[in-house]
Amino acid sequence: MRKPIIAGNWKMNNTASQGVALVKELAPLVTEANCDVVVCVPAIDIPAVSEAIKDTNIELGAQNVHFAEKGAYTGEISAEMLKEYGVKYVIIGHSERRQYFGETDETVNKRTLTALAAGLTPIVCVGESLEERETGKTEEVLFTQIRDGLKGIEDLTKIVIAYEPVWAIGTGKTATAEQANETIGYIRKTLGELFCPKCAANVRIQYGGSMNAKNCKELMAMEEIDGGLIGGASLKAPDFSKIVNFDK
Ligand code: PEP
Secondary structure (H helix, E strand, O other): OOOOEEEEEOOOOOOHHHHHHHHHHHHHHOOOOOOEEEEEOOHHHHHHHHHHOOOOOEEEEEOOOOOOOOOOOOOOOOHHHHHHOOOOEEEEOOHHHHHHOOOOHHHHHHHHHHHHHOOOEEEEEEOOOHHHHHOOOHHHHHHHHHHHHOOOOOOHHHOEEEEOOHHHOOOOOOOOHHHHHHHHHHHHHHHHHHOOHHHHHHOEEEEEOOOOOOOHHHHHOOOOOOEEEEOHHHOOHHHHHHHHOOOO
């Protein structure tokens, strides 16, 4: 049985005080959640939000982690630094990091292994661009991202995968529930072939890309979809709470 996980990705939104206000509004709306509820916040918001979600069922996530334990990496944040504030999850390889910050499957792999070694749960993002989908390359692209990005992981069930078609992120265009289900099914099949079938059956795979209060029920009803990684709709507590409460 895979427990659903709904995670908000605030991206570069919300100062620490705005973030605290948001989780304080959110907390009473999600007490009955039957899923893991996570907010992935900007690094500088982590201490304040960590304090604000104590005694709630909201868990904390970061949006990136460096692959080195420590050292001369100006501007970067280590897994140990995140852990000290109770961070449990970390998004790795988001398409915006791949597109704007030179993230590759190799760096995704290094960050993922480091996060796992530190006891963090990586939320590893994969997904194809519009051009790749239109030219029939979706499966090929996903295969490479999975093979190279997840290389060397011993226990797949310690990670979460977010399938995020790049063309659906922040665009208002959602993959249809059938499209998302079929592609996540392909990801699970590939994980079974490259790793182990039992782990593949148990790993949680989210859908991400313009998921919102309106379309979440249909997406979450699909057999292969175990949750959502939510950008825009995670910035307003009423909207995000509706997604968290998709089963009500
Ligand atoms: C995301 O940032 O991972 C995302 C899916 O964004 P949005 O929900 O805004 O498309």
